[in-house]
Amino acid sequence: MTFRLLSxxxxxxxxxxxxxxxxxxxxxxxxxxxxxxxxxxxTDAGSTDIVIPSRDGPRRxxxxxxxxxPQPTVIVLHGATMTAESTIRVSGFAEAAxxxxxxxxxxxxxxxxxxDQRAGGPGGADDVAFLRALVERLVVDGIxxxxxxxxxxxxxxxxxxxxxxxxxxxxxxxIGTVIANMPAGIAPCDVPPLPLVMINGTDDPMVPYQGxxxxxxxxxxxxxxxxxxxxxxxxxxxxKAHEEQVVPGRGWSDATTTTKVTWTSCQSGKxxxxxxxxxxxxxxxxxxxxxxxxxxxxTSDFSxxxxxxxxxxxxxxxxxxx
Numbered sequence: 001m002t003f004r005l006l007s008x009x010x011x012x013x014x015x016x017x018x019x020x021x022x023x024x025x026x027x028x029x030x031x032x033x034x035x036x037x038x039x040x041x042x043t044d045a046g047s048t049d050i051v052i053p054s055r056d057g058p059r060r061x062x063x064x065x066x067x068x069x070p071q072p073t074v075i076v077l078h079g080a081t082m083t084a085e086s087t088i089r090v091s092g093f094a095e096a097a098x099x100x101x102x103x104x105x106x107x108x109x110x111x112x113x114x115x116d117q118r119a120g121g122p123g124g125a126d127d128v129a130f131l132r133a134l135v136e137r138l139v140v141d142g143i144x145x146x147x148x149x150x151x152x153x154x155x156x157x158x159x160x161x162x163x164x165x166x167x168x169x170x171x172x173x174x175i176g177t178v179i180a181n182m183p184a185g186i187a188p189c190d191v192p193p194l195p196l197v198m199i200n201g202t203d204d205p206m207v208p209y210q211g212x213x214x215x216x217x218x219x220x221x222x223x224x225x226x227x228x229x230x231x232x233x234x235x236x237x238x239x240k241a242h243e244e245q246v247v248p249g250r251g252w253s254d255a256t257t258t259t260k261v262t263w264t265s266c267q268s269g270k271x272x273x274x275x276x277x278x279x280x281x282x283x284x285x286x287x288x289x290x291x292x293x294x295x296x297x298x299t300s301d302f303s304x305x306x307x308x309x310x311x312x313x314x315x316x317x318x319x320x321x322x
Contacts, residue, residue, distance in 0.1 A: 047088075050141070052133050056125040061107035061134055062088065065143055066098045072316050073103040073144035074176075074309065075134065077157030080113040091154060091284060092305035099306075100313040102150075103143055107134055114153075114160035118214070119185025121221030127160060128167045135171050148319070150312045152176035152305075154284065155207060159183050159223065165191050174270075174315050176308035179207055179282050182229040184222035189232070193268035196233040197311050199304045200226045201256075201280025203296050230263075230274055238267025247275070247301045255297040256280045269318065273311060275302070 046066075052059045062084050065071065074097050078087040084106035088094045097104035107130070115124035138144035151172045153161035158180020165175050166189035176197040182189075202209045205216060211225030212218060240263075247258035256279040263272040275285065281296010283289050286303030289296070 050137065052130065052137055054126070054130045054133060056110060056130070059108065059110070059130050059134075060084075061105050063103065063105050063138075063143055064088070064094055064097070065103040066101055070139075070142050070145040071101060071103050072148040072150070072173075072312070073105060073138060074150045074152055074312060075105045075107065075131070075138075077107065077114060077151070077153035077160050078109065078112075079153075079155035079157050079179075082154070082157075083112060084108040087154070090287065092286060092303055093152065093309070096303070096305040096309040100309045102309065102312070103138075105134070105138060105143075107131070109157075109160075114156050116156060116159035116163045116183045117186045118159060118183030118221035118223060120219075121183065121214070128164065131160075131164055132168055132171065148173055148316065150174045150176070150315075152178075152308055153180060154178045155180055155282070159207075162186075162229070165189075165194060169194055173319075174312050176312070178284055178304045178308075179204055181207055181211060181223040181226055182232065184211070184224055191232060191236050193237045193266075193270045194233065195237075195270040195272070195311065195315050196230070197273045197275075197308045198226065198230060199275040199277070199285055199307070201277040201283065201296060203279055204282045205294075205296055206282040226274065226276075230272055233272045234263050236268075237263075237270045237272060239263035239265060239272055241265040249301055256299045256301070258285075258299055258301045270315075271311075275304075275307065 046064055048063045050061050050063055076093045078084060087106055094104050110125045115127045135149055139146050149172055151161045151164055158177030161175050161177050162182045163186055166186055169192045174195040178199045200209055207214055207223060209226050211223055214220040214223055242261060242263040245260045247260055256277050259276045261274040277299050279297055280299055283298035284304050285299050287298060289298035
């Protein structure tokens with residue numbers, strides 16, 4: 001079954017479509033908050049809540065540190081309709097961070113979304129200011145090691161990660177995004193040389209691989225294409241060569257294939273990596289597909305969280321050798 005939005009001039013059809021989309025959004029949010037069997041660990045284990053004052057009121061984040069004292073840290077931004085708690089449970093980032101001796105921080109967006117500043121997007125809180133304040137607090141509290149803070153995001157959270165690379169890229173040592181592209185209309189965008197990991201499905205019905213309107217109807221703002229997004233970082237990092245490698249299949253889905261594209265020989269020493277999931281939809285790689293007829297296929301060939309943290313850990317090792 002394919003899901004299509006058909007133009008209908010009647011008010012009844014419009015109301016029916018709106019209700020359907022709201023139901024879908026609520027379903028995704030409920031799934032994110034309740035499906036825990038696919039992820040190990042617990043929200044409560046070794047976690048601490050912190051509260052950050054902001055112009056939009058008190059903002060909170062959940063901190064999971066694998067040891068005492070400052071350490072490399074990844075801040076993980078949830079997708080729209082999700083929460084910090086559900087992201088800990090279902091994304092795999094908490095476990096991947098612990099395996100690589102990173103602290104993991106999961107902030108909460110107001111109204112379960114981020115103001116990633118995309119043209120035609122939902123708007124909202126000053127999340128750039130909030131995330132700046134969060135980074136400062138993590139350093140002051142002795143959680144994050146200054147100069148070793150990374151940012152990762154899923155969907156809307158990935159778009160917010162790109163926005164932060166544009167507006168406050170000097171705060172971060174690397175960026176990782178899952179099913180997200182650069183928000184269109186974000187200007188100016190002054191991206192410093194940063195290692196980038198992108199994970200995108202070519203058949204994503206929500207965040208189009210070729211760019212354009214976000215959401216089933218395309219009415220949730222605009223994003224760049226994956227190609228244009230990657231090329232911005234390739235230019236800034238001064239990368240010249242690239243290589244492609246097919247990721248071996250290893251599990252339950254034969255509907256997708258994954259190609260890892262890596263740009264190296266970069267003047268900055270910062271690589272750009274794209275995991276292109278041919279046939280992949282709006283899903284987190286390594287997790288079973290949720291509503292695949294609607295959101296598309298997932299892949300079991302690799303774990304998005306594991307691959308992003310591995311590349312961040314490689315950056316840590318490279319930095320230590322300087």
